[in-house]
Amino acid sequence: MLFDSEPIPFYLSPGRCVNRTEKNMLTVDDKVRQFDAVLPSAGKAAQLALIKGAPGYVADADGGGGNWQLTADGPTMKVSIIAKLVTLAANKFAILDPLGMGIEMEAGKPGWNDAMNGLPGLFGSEMPSAYELHELVKFTGQAIDEIGREVHVPEELSSLLSGLDVQLRRLSTKAASDFEYWDKVHDALEAYRAATDATFSGRFVAWAPAKLGKASGLFGAMLIRMDQGIERAVTFSQKGGEVVPVVDGYAAREGGGVSPTYFKYTVTKYELTGGTSSRGLPTVKVGGFSPTVLPLFLEGPTRQLKTITTHEDAKAVYEAVRTSDLRDVPLQMYKVSASLSEQPLEIGRMKAFDSGWLENESVWLHMSYKWYLELLRAGLYIEFFREIRTGLVSFMDPEVFGRSPLEAASFIVSSAFPDKTLHGSGFLARLSGSTAEFLSMWNHMMVGASPFSVDADSKKLQLALEPAIASWMWRADGTLQFTFLGAIDVTYVMASKKNSWEANVKSYDLTGAVGKVHVDGPAVPSPLAEEVRGLKYTAMTVTLE
Template identity: 35%
Template sequence: MNQYAYFFDSDGAFVVEQYNDQAPFASFLPGIAGVSGRPAWAFYVNRGQAIASFGVRNKDGAFLEFFPADKAYQLTASRGFRTFLKIGDGSAAIRHEPFQRNAGTDVRQRLYVSEHEVGVEESHPRLGLRIRADMATLPEAAVAGLMRRVEITNTSPVGLSIEVVDGLPQVLPYAMNQWILKFMSRTSEAFMRVEDVASRVAFYRLRVWPTDSPQVEPVVAGNFFAGFRDGLLTPVIVDPERVFGLAGDFAKAERFFGDSALDLERQVAGNRTPAAFQTLRLDVPPGASRVFYGVYGHAVSPEVCLSFVAEAAEAAEAAEAGYFEAKREANRRLLDRIGQKAFTATAKPLFDAHVRQCYLDNGLRGGFPTPVPGGALLYLFGRKHGDLERDYNDFLLQDTPYSEGNGDFRDVLQNRRVDLFFEPALGARNIRYFFNLIQPDGYNPCALRNSRFVVDAPEHLADRLSSLPGVAALLATEFKYAELWQVLSEAGADVEDLIAAILAEAREVEDAEFDRGYWSDHWTYLVDLLIAYRAIFPERLTDLLLETGYSFFEASHYVAPRIQKSVLTAHGVRQYGAVRFSADKQAIIAARAVDKHRVRDRHGLGEVVYTSLLGKILTLVANKLATLDPAGIGIEMEADRPGWCDALNGLPGIFGSAVNETIELLRLVDFTRLALDSLDGSCDLPMELADFITGLQRLLAEPEPSAEWFWRDSGDLKEVYRARVFMGFAGELRTVGLAELREFLAEASRHLTAAIEKARMPQGIHTYYSYEVSDYRALEDDKVEVLGFEQHTLPLFLEGFVHALRITGPDEARRLYQAARASALFDRKLGMYRLNAPLGNDALALGRIGVFNDGWLENGSIFLHMHYKFVLEMLRAGLVDEFYADLEKLLVAFRDPAEYQRSPIENSSFLVSSGFDVDPRQHGRGCVARLSGSTVELLHLWTHLFLGPQPFAYQDGELSFAPAPLLAGTMFAADSRTVSPFGYDDILPADSAAMVLFGSTLLVYINPSRRDSFGISAVQPLRYRLYDGNRGSRIVEGGSLPAGMAQALRDGQFRRVDVELG
């Protein structure tokens, strides 16, 4: 492969030379339209004119049909954007379609990828033409849409007359869906209509919703297309036959490329899957360029569509730059403002760009915390990670202002882990949100939709809402912020004033549902959320633990007792059907008007039960401690789902367990013990939970309990507790002393430490176990009572090493690191770490992991999330020299893009490892774009490098800011630079490295000697220069900032802080 095929241009765009001939890859536009815009999603590949599919909301809202990556690579060049040119007149005219393969050795085709748009360019010296097409989503508009800008430049010495047809050969009217496209695409054509073609605005929709129902409902909303040049609408072509003739494969524009003129009269606008082309004639003098635009969008009604088109045309006519140029620039600025929150300036620009890209992609999965009118702080612009390669996920991008998307508990929780470093105003918000979703059984709902609001006393607003009945009706339910904004806007009310008044009377409630099951690892990421809070707000931690107001999530599904889910099969005893649905419980939940999913007292019929954060932590500790496996090592996968490694989906059925969760339980126990150290007092717990803890204390106090005895008896306690609380708590509280709870946690810590020791070995640490039932008693209906187990150990997984590094000292950390490096986990060819060692011949029983070839997907690949977790834990465990020694192999930002086969500043879910012997040419290739948990691992690594583990300290009642950066001398730039993280120029002096902290303060380390800030000869902070908003400054001597200034820094009162190291 040509090593010059991939490079970054002077504007920072990633360029793929001759992209049609390079290995295929897939990615996407961010789909951010601003707080008042309506977002569209768009996916692209390096084929044809890039855009493979786009639409609104989800796959069912596609305007250009969604195809998985393998088909998108095949079809984008024919089904995506097409441009047909007739250069000259009559039969002598030259016919040409740019951006197709085999254009000629002298034709240069380039793909341009930036964070806000994607573009293609073809330079054709024989024709004397350069054609550039750029695509971006439309920001801050009343419609959702994809903007297309096409520029044709005459590079020849003579003037050219060009007839152009540009657009899409086939689009979908609104109200189609994936099922209809797959199974009823021909029949559905009878529903299709295109309206307003004569007015040069094509509006596409089905006549009615395609349901076989007595309720016939017309379709109001629609997709639309309009083309523009010089502020004027261009003629549109919705009948593909006018361009392609009878060639239904779209291979060639036979009719347009014929000698006859285009016939735009009496186009077929129904009963056929339509096209979305514009046509125009351009006269282009030598050296000149001509530009035209297309907008492909979605509007909630024809009136909104026509209003938008009129506004765009009027603005384009009035402004020299034009409406779409202004929107293109607004889109660039919108993404730039987001990225600047992770501004970084080191001597390694690829690292700086990688951090920025990871911040963008991390927020696309977890949402960006955004202040909105009325005083709320919403997580906007997130969505579940579905794309061309993650074709199995049903993403949702809410197509409204203040857009929020869906997500999974684990993904969103992980991706919000470091949000306090960007928005400290969040405080304990995420801790409250995610702990409120923990159920009394220690599990949580899978699917999240952020939050809703509830007004408990709407009568307080009666006077202000008397003339707004629609608003009053909304306030009788749990409502989304976007819904409230929409209703107020449609009513013509003073939106900001009324929203502020309503939110002052409202409270937030979590919006979530059970969805697909209970994973064994979801709760573990709460530990890092607590640690991140302590890093920023150490003085608030103990108050946070004892503060009440935390509720329990109520689900209609429960984990069955062991005797109900242990079944005899042809392959032996298995654990199947572990999670059951309760219709009775669902009926109780459905009958509630508000707070539907909050656990009540009186066994579900009373008031919402509240406890403290400590109470929620103890709920987790008790449930998980009682779920240790029969060998007393790992925590069982008792609820049908595995842990982080989803591909081990077969492991729960063979009584699987993992030491990862045991380690995280120890971390949670020890974190809580330390936070409660020396505190007097007590806390109130639900009686049932207190009884559960008392029973566990009794078991832990036994002198030498066997692991299987503890498994049996603690499991009995857990099953009794869960049966008592499934319908709700009784309502009685028990006061428990903090000293007693500390003793319980100390006993639990000792027990868990001993459990983890059993997993250690000279080759590192075991991660996963399965258990074969060796003895049982048969019951009715193939159920069995298990009486004995035989343990089996799975091959090495990197995941175990990651968790073990979190609880080890320097010597043990180095031993683990060396063991991993000496094992099959280390890919010597790539210098990276594989997800797992080879699985052997019995891998199919473990789940789909055994189906994948070694080195691909979740089997032996460089699964970047876990690889980056390992790299982060190396750093946190003190292996800083080892980190920097391999830095340019460990981070994808420094990988050769010819090997990575995509932009190296973007993460992938996995890299094909050298274990993949099916096709060695793929080794090092990045697959499945961007929306990976690896983004937050990189951001966490970034905060650790610049700030250390505990930037804010609290000792002797005093807060201080005392960063402990771990920056190598090679990270400091030798020369001074001018940067603009906040829209104005700032000068970074020579020998400096900088980051933006809390989204508002430029933190600059100045290191005249350019020595490492770690190790024996480390430089350390000597003094601080603080710059306020008026550009005044003051110097503070010493290694830390004292209380008042530390608080001011956290509150964003300094625009810049320089830290001199020496």
């Protein structure tokens, strides 16, 4: 699939990410800020006019259509899925902040928490996207190694990859400082953006797996840089802002601190370029930064759990968060952030709200539910089931929550809010993010992370249910029922009514129009697994012991 499936195109938008010399500017109070990071592109506008004027172009009622970037000769530019993943990873990796910790907000957006909308102007960076990028780099690098085939990338991207390779080598041998590395990598990124602003050339360059993959190639070097940046970020938070030497591994192994979520950078050195920004302000070339870590946000450690590979490290992260200022002790819930009382209004609109209200230090259900979901995915079952007894709406007192326990809310007023009578009350009913996270939790609890998989021996499809059901969830008769794949009635049977993760699946009994089948063991083999997935059965009894 990664190499041989139908090639995919590049979406062509009318905007461009401008260079640093256009968006880095000196304000009237002599502060260097980063504004107007995305502006219209004349080259893109011309290409869009060409595309939309071509015969056969189809658009919807809102004007949206197949706006795909072209090559210089005219055909739509397309690449393999693996090449697209390399493109995404390289572009994101190139905007790691000056200390290699978080992903820069250099395009003007703060990430998931859009209430931090002032942070991009403060040269902000965020760890959540860095954790997600870490997993993308690891997956892509491993896939290149395992498949062992050349990756054909656009020649413009090849130049960016070569630039990353050169600068990572210089950094690893201490031939370049962190800032010098950052500056040169951004030069390479800006050159890539300029070369692909309107079209691609259409020419490709082949990268061998040994040169590009994780084992010995560029993606391995990228992953090392990211591991070091994560270690630096967590230690940076623990040391109160001291920039410490980077080492391999995660700080969680040393007793752990809570991962920061946001950094902002103060420009310590700059020179005027002689140019003028889109706001009429003088533009500058930055020559140095000083980082500041912001108070804790729940998103940082939530995303961090995705990169943790051992139960011990995951539990260390959990314990660090549980004993931090992110936990609302009276409510026994988790706040979206710690106190922001010492932060300036410039960080974003969340500072317009009282502490405990909306995005400012409230219990933001979408994020607290993400936290619970990652605890479950990390295998912290005891901790997960302890937390949801007070953190999920379904277990809350409706008189306090103020609405039906079947209805989620945007946020719950935390204990930081001045009016104590509102503590624990939910506001702004909605069924979007928190509901999606709840369904993910429910699905994982009922069937496990990957119910269908390929058997290592037979190389064929198998079905293996791995429920995470706490002892207190069983009915009096030791059963629990749910619907699988939207159509199959599943009944779990556990005579001892103990935690399901402390038991094993003994057997499956399948019932359907094709008849009844009994399967001993923890998995349903092929071809029965295909028949289950094809909804040939309407009921399934799974016995655990």
